Amino acid sequence: MSFIDPYQHIIVEHHYSHKFTVVVLGATKVTKGAFGDMLDTPDPYVELFISSTPDSRKRTKHFNNDINPVWNETFEFILDPNQDNVLEITLMDANYVMDETLGTAIFPISSMKVGEKKEVPFTFNDVTEMILEMSLEVCSSPDLRFSMALCDQEKAFRQQRKENIKENMKKLLGPKNSEGLYSTRDVPVVAILGSGGGFRAMVGFSGVMKALYESGILDCATYIAGLSGSTWYMSTLYSHPDFPEKGPEEINEELMKSVSHNPLLLLTPQKIKRYVESLWKKKSSGQPVTFTDIFGMLIGETLIHNRMNTTLSSLKEKVNTGQCPLPLFTCLHVKPDVSELMFAENITAKHIVSNDSSDSDDESQEPKGTENEEAEREYQNDNQASWVQRMIMALVSDSALFNTREGRAGKVHNFMLGLNLNTSYPMSPLRNFTTQESLEEDELDAAVADPDEFEQIYEPLDVKRKKIHVVDSGLTFNLPYPLILRPQRGVDLIISFDFSARPSDSSPPFKELLLAEKWAKMNKLPFPKIDPYVFDREGLKECYVFKPKNPDVEKDCPTIIHFVLANINFRKYKAPGVPRETQEEKEIADFDIFDDPESPFSTFNFQYPNQAFKRLHDLTYFNTLNNINVSIFYNH
Template identity: 70%
Template sequence: MSIIDPYQHIVVEHQYSHVFTVTVRKATNVTKGAIGDMLDTPDPYVELFIPTAPDCRKRTKHFNNDINPVWNETFEFILDPNLENVLEVTLMDANYVMDETLGTSTFPISSLKLGEKKEVQLTFNDVTEMTLELSLEVCSSTDLRFSMALCDEEKRFRQQRRDNIMHSIKSFLGESSQNLTTSRDVPVIAVLGSGGGFRAMVGFAGVMKALYESGVLDCATYIAGLSGSTWYMSTLYSHPDFPAKGPKEINEELMHSVSHSPLLLLTPQKVKRYIDALWNKKSSGQPVTFTDIFGMLIGETLIHDRMDTTLSNMKEKVNNAQCALPLFTCLHVKPDVSELMFADWVEFSPYEIGMAKYGTFMSPDLFGSKFFMGTVVKKYAENPLHFLMGVWGSAFSILFNRVLGVSNSQNEGPTMEEELENIRLKHLVSNDSSDSEDESQHPKGSEGADAKRESRERLQESSQESWVQRMLMALVGDSALFNTREGRAGKVHNFMLGLNLNSCYPLSPLAELLTQESLEEDEPAAVADPDEFERIYEPLDVKSKKIHIVDSGLTFNLPYPLILRPQRGVDLIISFDFSARPSDSSPPFK
């Protein structure tokens, strides 16, 4: 178990996983039976299946008309050593219409000792011999960082930034800064921007310009935002000339970008690009929702000339502490529970992404990849910045049914993934990497042979066109696709899949020390229902393969949880609220 931080409410009990390596060497005398061999020579390939593994199904390439194939292909599975893991090896024959199973054999992985490398001979149909090389090792390294402490990169940034800020404060305060003698005396200042869509983006643009020109921005260590404010922060920090070019010049470019007609986002060329990107993401095994579309529309509006940029690219803006560290946020929610009752704050910086509630963090390029027990089992390319912008400001897509005036009574229907899957099945389009919630249910031989590839390519374009029609009809019609959080919220693979969580460390200052009975009887209740937030300390579901992420503004419209982390030790908060309050005299936190 990792060292427990006294501020940590839920602790991850880290257990090492096992790496099971399978090398498929060769097979001899592959046969379809006496009659089958007379009609056709086998086109063999091997399918490996471990039901308890997260990336449970893998396969070799196939050879045409070869009864003695030599593959020499190696595959790795990440396994939970506490489960009964069994390898199922299936010898398949690739056909044009439906692949044929030639035989199946199993191997109990528990019979293999740690550190042992073993050659295994499997027999199929009393004739075919297959040679496998198996090994089992402890996976001692993880791709997640388990700690409430700040990462080393942020610690180095803070030290460099403190030195820079000391000079900036002396310049800003003049003679009043005589007592500022060492960098230890430098306060940690954070600038906060609220949500509020384009209103917040425009408001924060003005705020940043004023802070920059006054010199206050040079004294800040952090800039944190959510929803609309993150759109401006993303535009600013992704700009190739920032910080050499200030907010004034960048704001002029931004004003020009948002002045274009929204119809320009829906030209045939751009729509085709959106569809290609969504189709490729789905085909690679990643979930897609309406937030993906929303993110592309926001990206085309604000950062159209740098749609390929990522959060990691912002490191070059802060590596020398030349400007404040940007912090972004969203919420992890459950699909069937109100975000007011359950929500985990997820924080994003150019250095790390993670949940402080659990003390789990990862580098930005791993967010969205498949994890199991803290180890990446399938890495995808880093999500583009526009996808994150869609997640950070996804309140519009989450509240889409309110915009259209659709009733909430319709709460069941197909998700976007199911829409894509229906099209795939309808047109016999193969998907090499499924992102379904239960991958073990996929039928054997669902991977097609080369003979079917031409057919898939011919149908690919028509399949995409069919899906476009369904999406357009869902947008303008009474479809259940956008009436549920499942279809609208952002969705990524669960990076905490397979971890063990221990809740409520008793010495934590975050633990509840007072009971309802200890409150004074005459003290007014803070909320109408004292049990309304009782689920806020519930842990994440570590068995769910995917998590839903939404706009933080749906619960609280300022990113205070990021800044109030004790590890950041912020001394001064300068907060700007762009919420749509009834009047200027309305309290900001009501």
């Protein structure tokens, strides 16, 4: 290779491959046999299978009651020419209960020459004839870019975004305080982070984004990184057709209505039928399906029910001219061969089907109340709830599939299947990767000193597995710092919002941030020292600032403004500097987040009545405005 990536940790050896194209033209005289044809006319479709390819199985659509189907469907397979590649063609009959195999044929792809294109007939049961058009060619250019360097599209985005930020910062800071902004090189790279925490994180992040949008801080950010619940809000915001012209305030009103209904209403027979059809369509296209797909459909139906076909690539229109911060979504690759619930040990069947939505198993099992009368009526009138609960409990309680990563983790095709990987250390900034054992004991806080936390974090993907498993990144630690700490992104200022669950409202709020610090140290990445004893000295605050001790020496070390979920000044003020006066104003703000016995803000609560939504939304909105100031840019 002529190009050397200085950030590379693992290098892919480039090998040429073949593209094998199959066009299923049609078939004549499809039969189920003399006796079978008397009972039913075939509903034929064709399955193509090449065991040595990444996306090994493909199929055509089926035709009802058609013995002479014409498909004209095209399929492509990427082949390793060094393997023995064989195409297996199966003629199938679609049925309601179980599809029937009508015949199978084999075609050795090695019998074709590169550049050759031909029609090949196949005969099934001495009667049915099928015609396939096949061609074989060399792939002329690579389809996969495997590099730790930023892609060209992100580099172009950063340049456009910096131009916009420069003008936005001049407006925000005023002429006097923006005199140093001569060029885009003077523009700091600001990243906004949102943690996981289910709907609590999503609703909390909605208030944060409204505050950042109205204060002008959002216009000065380059990245927004999310994890779990915060990504649900990011998806809701960025998939909205009117964003950014329509701000978070109006979009949040729509979100409040969406999450006020009981989630069991998503499990009516009509909707379940639609989910099954969608999952079957995905499976039929060759994509793997797991429980994560079902859960994702329920979340999507709740939040973006009319935008369920939105893809990540379709969000490019929100950033193609640098008009919005680049959204970064987080997931974690895991190994499938772990039977115990290590990666989601706190999630039980009870949390999925019962009325109890508390984070603790010790909480009362009594049904929770709601202030939303409409949602309450829907819940009481939902005569499907009981059988839905029994169905889901039967599915998740005793199923071995649900109790393994194979069943619970998301599953996707392994994009690195068949690649040859070599480790590259000499020029990589990660060459000094430090194991947990080599860190000094005084560098680690007791809360983050578990021995297996980041075990084998740099182990490459298994290039022999056809599929990989991905899970919620919050199961490692609940803030998406790895995305922002990539040295290529050169982030100067990190504004992080932690919505993670804590034992009580008065508990120390730094566990996830300390994990991020530990991860950075293990990777030799600059990170300000997190002093957990600031909590003992100063008590619980809404916001903490962590800066490098020696800025002249630690030039690449970011400053962190860390917001925690706490109801302190919001109890006294309805807006920054505006005290609450009436009893009603005081009562609406007098609530706990983690100490409330009703647990309205639990990670496992998927219904937010209007009052609960407004309380949490307005709290994070207030905390953000009350603690963030344009002066944060003066030293960057």
